Amino acid sequence: MKEPDKSRIREHLVSPKTEVRKKALAELKKLPAESALAVLVSALGEKNGDVQADLTKAFLGYRDSALPHLVTALTSAQWRTRKAASQVIAALGDGALARFLELIPKNEDDVDYWMVQTLSLMGGEATPYLIKAFSHANRKVRLAAVRAAANTKDPRIVLPLLRILEEKNWPLRKAAFDSLQRVHHLAPQAVDDALRTAAAEAKFWVIQLAAERRDVTLLPTFSAIIEHDPEESKLEALRAIAMIESREAQKVLVGYLAHKSWIVRKTAADCIWEQGLGVSDELLASISAPNVDARYWSVKLLGQSNEPRVFPQLLECLHDTQASVRAAACQALGALADKRALAPLMALLNDGAEEVRTAALLAISQIGEKDAGADKPSIPTHLRPENQQACRHCGKKVGINFTFCPFCLGHLKAACRKCGRAMEPGWKGCPDCGEPA
Numbered sequence: 001m002k003e004p005d006k007s008r009i010r011e012h013l014v015s016p017k018t019e020v021r022k023k024a025l026a027e028l029k030k031l032p033a034e035s036a037l038a039v040l041v042s043a044l045g046e047k048n049g050d051v052q053a054d055l056t057k058a059f060l061g062y063r064d065s066a067l068p069h070l071v072t073a074l075t076s077a078q079w080r081t082r083k084a085a086s087q088v089i090a091a092l093g094d095g096a097l098a099r100f101l102e103l104i105p106k107n108e109d110d111v112d113y114w115m116v117q118t119l120s121l122m123g124g125e126a127t128p129y130l131i132k133a134f135s136h137a138n139r140k141v142r143l144a145a146v147r148a149a150a151n152t153k154d155p156r157i158v159l160p161l162l163r164i165l166e167e168k169n170w171p172l173r174k175a176a177f178d179s180l181q182r183v184h185h186l187a188p189q190a191v192d193d194a195l196r197t198a199a200a201e202a203k204f205w206v207i208q209l210a211a212e213r214r215d216v217t218l219l220p221t222f223s224a225i226i227e228h229d230p231e232e233s234k235l236e237a238l239r240a241i242a243m244i245e246s247r248e249a250q251k252v253l254v255g256y257l258a259h260k261s262w263i264v265r266k267t268a269a270d271c272i273w274e275q276g277l278g279v280s281d282e283l284l285a286s287i288s289a290p291n292v293d294a295r296y297w298s299v300k301l302l303g304q305s306n307e308p309r310v311f312p313q314l315l316e317c318l319h320d321t322q323a324s325v326r327a328a329a330c331q332a333l334g335a336l337a338d339k340r341a342l343a344p345l346m347a348l349l350n351d352g353a354e355e356v357r358t359a360a361l362l363a364i365s366q367i368g369e370k371d372a373g374a375d376k377p378s379i380p381t382h383l384r385p386e387n388q389q390a391c392r393h394c395g396k397k398v399g400i401n402f403t404f405c406p407f408c409l410g411h412l413k414a415a416c417r418k419c420g421r422a423m424e425p426g427w428k429g430c431p432d433c434g435e436p437a
Helices: 003-013 018-029 033-043 049-073 079-091 094-103 109-122 124-135 139-151 155-164 170-186 188-197 200-211 216-228 231-242 247-258 262-275 281-286 292-305 308-317 323-336 339-350 354-370
Strands: 388-390 397-399
Touching: 003 018, 003 033, 003 049, 018 033, 018 049, 033 049, 049 079, 049 094, 079 109, 094 124, 109 124, 109 139, 124 139, 124 155, 139 155, 139 170, 155 170, 155 188, 170 188, 170 200, 188 200, 188 216, 200 216, 200 231, 216 231, 216 247, 231 247, 231 262, 247 262, 247 281, 247 292, 262 292, 281 292, 292 308, 292 323, 308 323, 308 339, 323 339, 323 354, 339 354
Parallel strands: none
Antiparallel strands: 388 397
């Protein structure tokens, strides 16, 4: 057949019209195998999926005879041609594996790259060869093999990828993790074993993989990591527990509100909030715990819950022995915006701790702002900072217009001994009669 005729067949092979392609394929079968395969290879790389499907079927009809042409296509200047050739070789299956490996040119990095892509698509007997490529001398090929592992459906690929997480090379570790995200479910036991045996650097990645299963049976393992592993792994384990949306998991997280590490307590509180499971019995019980940190974080979480039923417990926390808990209770009551809290909060405006007084004042302001229907100011006039003075007897804050202190009943304003004129603090004498104070 003359070259013009081959060009015409090639043009018809990539036609969007099915009937045109069928006729071209029929003509192609009349050609010698070598000539037909050369035409097929020249058509590889077309964007049309139906065209590629027909070309793949045609190649499969030639089996082993097609392999040399397809391997040569792996060196094409066109990326789409190389990719299509890789996919066709993979479609030939395990039967073509040995011959395929024999035909791969030595020391040609580009071909090695597409070889590992092809092996990942073949699966089965090709998997050990793909795993072997994880140790390839060329870094680019090695990285390609690790990334290509994401295409496999073989459980045997999981353990070698987990081992790569121990490597010093960060891009290689990241590539292994990306592939594992797609295949780790094929061998869950390997992931569970790695949770217990992996080095600290690798365990950070493994925890994230295990967390995706949301398996409640992993709670003891995650808890062990929180107790014994470096901080980065501890925090990742806490986030993994938070992904298990169950009361049992929340109970574990509530327990960590009393942990000796501040960052663990803070992360546990954030995780409980992000879980969105609402107010649990464990969280309610925690506000009465002996540990001050547990009480503090529990109060903060309950205040964010907007659950009216936690109001009585929060009122009780206003009397806690620790200032931090009292301040947190003020903030929580302010967030609930229940007007029944106003009187108890006002009583704390003279608390011995400044943080409590400030929190109480802000909470009163919050409740007043949220009470849209109120006609009077959100804070009584005598409670505004600019309208207060310290009692000269007990030191507590009182209104500047008060005659007697409501806390100690001490007389706030002295009177002139001669004419009875009310004297302001700091005056040296009466402005009316001149009598010394």
